[in-house]
Amino acid sequence: MAELRYGDDPEPSDRFPAGPLYVPVRPGTSGCAARLFRTPLGERTAVGFTSPRRLTATLGPGQPWIRLAEPALRALTAPLGIATVTVDPQFTAPAPAPVAPVTHEIPALRTA
Template sequence: MTDIRCGEDPEPAERFPAGLLLVPGRPGPSGWAVRIFRTPLGDRTAVGFTSVRRLTATLGPGQAWFRLAEPALRALTEPLGVTTVTVDPQFTAPAARRVQPAAAMLAQRVG
């Protein structure tokens, strides 16, 4: 085993190069669009994951993603007013359910 001298970085053990994040998004006609999330306090944040396992554990296997360096993610979302990047969030709220308007619910009960 060799000693690592001060100033030398070991090779990353991760599959993806250091600094690259897996960013949730969706493909569109002009390329990929970044998904913006909210923190528990309601602030907007960009999100990146360090592994596919962590991304799918949090957002599910159907979530599309692309690779992007953290500085590029910040530069991409800053014009949108998003100044925070959250890496590997573990908790998410359940997806919102569609709620029927009261008039439609009343019509179902009457019919």
């Protein structure tokens, strides 16, 4: 049995390519832009899914996507200061409901 030398054993925090991902995008006039999200702690992250089924289950059937390799997604978001890629996120918050505008006036305070 070969003995592993220091440096041969990968660290758990080492990044390994996740393979081709289905990346949610926002279509625009100049093409598509990758949608960016936030982690539960508020850190910005790029998101990719390993299948269209997982993307649809999380973001809905109307979400446009493109296919990108994980290193390409990292290279795309690195100039924006985003170092994290989240693969197959499962929990999302529902979209906030629109707030109706206030139509009544607040009465003025009377001074004595």
